[in-house]
Amino acid sequence: MSITLISKEGAQFLVSKPVADRIGVVRDCAYGADFWLGYAVATDDSMGITLANVTSSILSKILVWCEHYKDMEPLVDGDSNMEFPEWDMAYIGHDMNQILFVLEAADYLHIPGLLLLACKGIADVLDGRNPRGICDLLGIVMDFSHRQEVDMDKENGYWRWFLHPT
Amino acid sequence: MSALLSLPPELLDDLLSHVPSPADLLSLSLTCHALYTATADHLPWRRICVYEYDTPLFSLLSSTRRLASQLRRIAVNETGHPTASHSPMDDFSPSLSGPAHKLSAYRPVLPATRDPRANTGGVEPLLPQVARNCAQLEEVRLNVYDLRPWKGFFQALKEEGGRTLGRVEIVEEPGPWGWALGDAEEVLELLGGHEHFAWASATIVQGALLSPGKGPSNLLPASELVRLITTLLTDRCPTLSSLSLYVFSTLNPIPSALPTFSARFPALRSLSLGHVRSTELIGTFLDAHPLLERVSIQCAGHAEVTISPSSLPLVREFDVVWINSPGLYTQVLAPLPNGDLRPLEVLSITAGAFREEGSVDGLCGYLRAHKGIKGIRWEDTSMQLSERLGAIGAASPGVRTLSILAFYLDRRLPEIAAALHHFPNLEQILIGRGRLEVEHCADLQVACPTLVRIGPWERCEAGGVDEKGRQGLAWRKRGRRDWAIVNGP
Numbered sequence: 001m002s003i004t005l006i007s008k009e010g011a012q013f014l015v016s017k018p019v020a021d022r023i024g025v026v027r028d029c030a031y032g033a034d035f036w037l038g039y040a041v042a043t044d045d046s047m048g049i050t051l052a053n054v055t056s057s058i059l060s061k062i063l064v065w066c067e068h069y070k071d072m073e074p075l076v077d078g079d080s081n082m083e084f085p086e087w088d089m090a091y092i093g094h095d096m097n098q099i100l101f102v103l104e105a106a107d108y109l110h111i112p113g114l115l116l117l118a119c120k121g122i123a124d125v126l127d128g129r130n131p132r133g134i135c136d137l138l139g140i141v142m143d144f145s146h147r148q149e150v151d152m153d154k155e156n157g158y159w160r161w162f163l164h165p166t
Numbered sequence: 167m168s169a170l171l172s173l174p175p176e177l178l179d180d181l182l183s184h185v186p187s188p189a190d191l192l193s194l195s196l197t198c199h200a201l202y203t204a205t206a207d208h209l210p211w212r213r214i215c216v217y218e219y220d221t222p223l224f225s226l227l228s229s230t231r232r233l234a235s236q237l238r239r240i241a242v243n244e245t246g247h248p249t250a251s252h253s254p255m256d257d258f259s260p261s262l263s264g265p266a267h268k269l270s271a272y273r274p275v276l277p278a279t280r281d282p283r284a285n286t287g288g289v290e291p292l293l294p295q296v297a298r299n300c301a302q303l304e305e306v307r308l309n310v311y312d313l314r315p316w317k318g319f320f321q322a323l324k325e326e327g328g329r330t331l332g333r334v335e336i337v338e339e340p341g342p343w344g345w346a347l348g349d350a351e352e353v354l355e356l357l358g359g360h361e362h363f364a365w366a367s368a369t370i371v372q373g374a375l376l377s378p379g380k381g382p383s384n385l386l387p388a389s390e391l392v393r394l395i396t397t398l399l400t401d402r403c404p405t406l407s408s409l410s411l412y413v414f415s416t417l418n419p420i421p422s423a424l425p426t427f428s429a430r431f432p433a434l435r436s437l438s439l440g441h442v443r444s445t446e447l448i449g450t451f452l453d454a455h456p457l458l459e460r461v462s463i464q465c466a467g468h469a470e471v472t473i474s475p476s477s478l479p480l481v482r483e484f485d486v487v488w489i490n491s492p493g494l495y496t497q498v499l500a501p502l503p504n505g506d507l508r509p510l511e512v513l514s515i516t517a518g519a520f521r522e523e524g525s526v527d528g529l530c531g532y533l534r535a536h537k538g539i540k541g542i543r544w545e546d547t548s549m550q551l552s553e554r555l556g557a558i559g560a561a562s563p564g565v566r567t568l569s570i571l572a573f574y575l576d577r578r579l580p581e582i583a584a585a586l587h588h589f590p591n592l593e594q595i596l597i598g599r600g601r602l603e604v605e606h607c608a609d610l611q612v613a614c615p616t617l618v619r620i621g622p623w624e625r626c627e628a629g630g631v632d633e634k635g636r637q638g639l640a641w642r643k644r645g646r647r648d649w650a651i652v653n654g655p
Contacts, residue, residue, distance in 0.1 A: 073618075073626060100169040107177050119184035127187060131196040138168045140197050152196060 004048035005063075007056040012048060013063060018070035023062075024110025025051075054105045061098070062105055065091060065114050074113030084120055092121035096137055099125070171200050182208045206238075213239035218310045219285035221292070227299060228292040234299035243309035244339050282311035282341050290315035297322035305333040311341035313349050320356035330359030335410075337366045344369030344415065347387045354394050358402030361433075364410035365395055366440075371415065386418035392442070396425040408436035420466050427451040436460040444469040444489060453477045462514075464488050473497050478508060485514040487545045487571075492519040492529070499532035510536050514569075517546035517554060526554045530561035543569040549578035552585045559588035566591055571598035579606055583613035594619035607641045 003020050005013045020026045029049055051059060068087065075084060092099060103118035126134060135142055144152070173181070182205055185191050195205040206212060214237065216223050227234040279285055297303075297319045308316060313336070323329055334357060338345055345367050357363075370387045391413050399406055409431065413421055420443050427447035434455050444467030452461065453474045461478070462485035465471075471491045477498075478484070484498050495515055501507055513536075520526045533539070542565050544555050549572040559565065568589065572578065575597060586592065592614050602621045611617050611625070618625045626640040 073624075097169055100173070103181065104173060104177065107174075107180075115180075116184070119181050122181060123185045123187075123190070126185065126190045126194065129190070129193060131193045134193055135197050138170050138197075140168045140171065140201070143198050144196075144202075149196075152202070 005059065006048045006050040007054055007059045008052055009056050011056040011059075013059060015063060015066070016070070019063065019066045022066035022069055022111060022113075024112075026109070028110075051109065053108050055101070058098075058101045058105050061102060062109070062111070062114065065117075066111075069113065075116060076112045077116070082120070084117060088117050089121075089124075092117050094121075094125055096122065096125050171198075175204070178204050179207075212236060213241075213305075215241040215243065217244070218242050218308075218312070218315075219282075219289060221288040224289050224292045224296055228295035231299045231301075234296060235301045237300045237303055239305035239307075239333075240300070240303065241307040241309070243307070243337075244311075282339075283343075286310075286312050286315050290318065293319040294322035298326060301326075301329075303329075304331060306331055307333075307335040307337075309335075309337040309339055311339045311343075313338070313345050313353060317349070317352055317356070320353055324356045332360060333362035334360050335362075335364040337364070338368060338370075340368055344371040346371055347391060350391055351394050354398045357398055360403050361405050361407045363395075363399060363403060363406060363408070364438075365391075366410070366412040367391070367415075368412075369415050370413060371417070386415075386421065388413045388415045388418035388421035389423075392421050392423050393425040396423075396429050399431065400429045403431075405433050406431045407433050408438075409434060410436075410438040412438075412440035414441045430454055432457075434458060438462040440464045441466070443467050444471060446470060446472075448486075449473045449477075449494075456480070459483070461486060475500065475503050479506075481508050482510060483512040484508075484510060485512065485543060487514050487516045487543070489516050490519050492525055495519065496529050496532055499529065499536060501535075507535060510539050512541040512543070513539055514543035514545060515558065517544060517551040520551065520554050526557050530557050533558065533561040536562065537564055539564060541565065541567040541569065543571070545571045547571065547573050549573075549575065549581060552578065552581035555582075556585035556588040559585060559592075563590050565589055566593045567596065568592055568594075569596040569598065575602055576606060579609055583609055586610060586614040586617075589614055590616070592616055595621065597621035604641050604643075 001017045002014050003017070003026065005015060005020075005023075005026065007013070026049055054062070068091070074088075075082065092102070099118050099121040103115065103122065106112075106114040106118055125137070129137065131142070134140065170178070182191065182194070185194070185208070188209070191205050191208050195202045195209060214223075227237070293315055303323075310316070323331070336353070347370055350367070350370065370391050392411065395411060395413075399409065411423075411426070420441055422445075423439060423442035424445060424447065426439070426442075427445060427450070435457050437455075437458060437460065439462070442463065442465050444465035446469050448463065448465065448469075448471045452458065453476075456477075456479055458478055459480050460483040461481060462483070464487055466488050468490055471486070471489060471494050473494065475497070479502055481498065486494065495513075498508065499510070499513075515529075520529070539562050542558060542562065544558075546552070546555070549570075559568075570582070575582070593616060595610070595617065597620075602623075604623055607617075607620045607623050607625075610620055620641075622643050623641040624643075626642050
């Protein structure tokens with residue numbers, strides 16, 4: 001059995017059940033609905049499920065992850081220092097904007113394993129950057145006044161020593 | 167706008183909780199106002215977990231006002247780690263000494279002796295100044311052997327005037343001595359103004375009361391402590407939103423909570439009471455608290471508890487167990503007078519209330535209408551009523567989590583497996599008390615192929631081969647690297 005997913009732009013992706021099972025909302029919608037409604041909303045590939053918030057490029061990237069994990073259990077919980085397999089880290093990459101889109105889509109589509117991986121990817125990209133570097137990376141405009149910066153320096157100064165003892 | 171800033175707040179919060187480096191969190195917080203606000207709760211010095219005998223750290227907090235004034239939440243427990251929390255409240259921050267948010271200059275201390283009271287001796291004189299310095303403290307979670315050193319802490323907070331803690335959690339770490347009732351009363355006298363309050367102590371012993379003439383003198387210590395806590399909450403916590411109370415002792419294992427069930431907390435949304443004597447007043451109490459979303463009461467006894475048709479209109483989790491009133495479960499599942507259903511997501515059922523043949527039919531009739539129930543907790547210590555569980559599964563196909571409280575679980579596998587046939591979408595079984603080995607997982611998984619977690623075991627990839635060449639499903643103990651293959655279907 002397969003199912004058609006339709007991206008924000010209307011592009012269609014035909015995926016098998018094990019791949020679709022990795023996507024929480026698709027699983028609920030296509031296979032879970034039969035006991036709520038008495039029938040499944042999409043039981044064959046003649047019907048499609050529209051994922052209105054996911055672009056074609058992000059959906060195709062997400063389907064690569066789902067294909068990889070169709071027969072394996074991904075990591076779905078753990079602390080912020082957990083280690084991911086090499087394939088996962090190569091997959092998520094270092095393109096901050098793309099990872100953010102994957103994060104948002106993984107949240108929207110209910111894919112906890114991919115959500116966790118995207119968080120890990122973002123943390124890795126941020127690693128070791130100073131505030132100015134983060135602003136440049138993410139296009140953030142620093143909106144603190146000089147006075148506020150002084151106050152924050154005072155607040156964090158002591159602890160900064162703990163973080164970077166010299 | 168930056169893609170990061172356009173994330174929904176809850177997703178941004180989730181993301182920040184996965185940034186392991188405090189230095190990176192600090193850098194993020196110093197980029198703009200929005201991230202400064204969003205990272206505040208994640209900065210490690212805003213919320214810390216410490217050991218109750220950590221004299222160097224308490225000494226630091228008492229001597230450095232500027233540093234202590236940044237603290238918002240503090241958890242003190244035996245492990246120095248957030249997982250020590252007894253309740254399913256939200257997770258606390260990583261510990262200072264753990265790998266997650268390690269501060270370079272911080273070194274964890276080891277207890278000097280095996281005597282908890284001797285170890286906290288150095289901390290006690292520091293705590294009043296710590297309280298005065300922690301000017302923005304909002305939350306205190308104590309999981310401690312010795313309550314007495316903290317009297318000075320709460321006394322200093324009270325003397326600061328107008329300062330209140332939003333959340334207070336006080337839990338006894340079982341040790342060589344029980345907590346004296348008089349000490350507990352002294353601490354309670356110093357509290358007030360909280361929205362979230364939790365107290366758990368298992369060995370409360372009779373001690374000299376400050377004001378023995380104030381209450382009934384013949385009450386047993388745990389019952390008396392429940393009365394004292396209720397007085398605190400009704401007199402000085404008018405906006406109380408969540409209450410968790412687990413108080414008992416060997417002398418008084420099932421205390422009376424009559425004062426609590428007679429009290430009224432107008433803003434109460436979450437109630438968790440453990441080990442209390444059942445009384446008809448439970449129904450009256452529930453009727454009088456329409457904002458309750460989560461109700462958990464373990465009540466022993468034979469009192470007939472009923473609620474009115476319009477009771478608990480917002481309840482999502484109904485966990486009232488050890489009760490012999492089948493009518494209570496049907497009443498909470500029945501539609502409200504306006505025809506709406508209660509938004510139930512989790513329901514606990516005591517099997518013993520449905521011993522009579524056919525008694526579960528009415529419950530199942532109502533259960534079929536509740537499509538939102540995702541979790542069932544089945545309280546059946548002997549597991550002799552598993553057949554009823556099957557009927558309940560058939561009536562609630564949306565259930566994904568089943569929690570079983572039973573002794574001798576491994577001896578009742580055929581009955582449980584037969585019941586599991588009726589749960590088409592069950593993903594996990596949580597086990598309370600009963601023992602379950604990895605060999606049992608295969609039997610249960612045959613009955614319910616959708617299962618991925620059973621007790622401590624979770625399913626790994628299929629098709630593994632064990633050292634004897636047997637093929638089957640692999641089950642791994644959660645939190646451990648080792649795993650086992652058992653014969654599968």
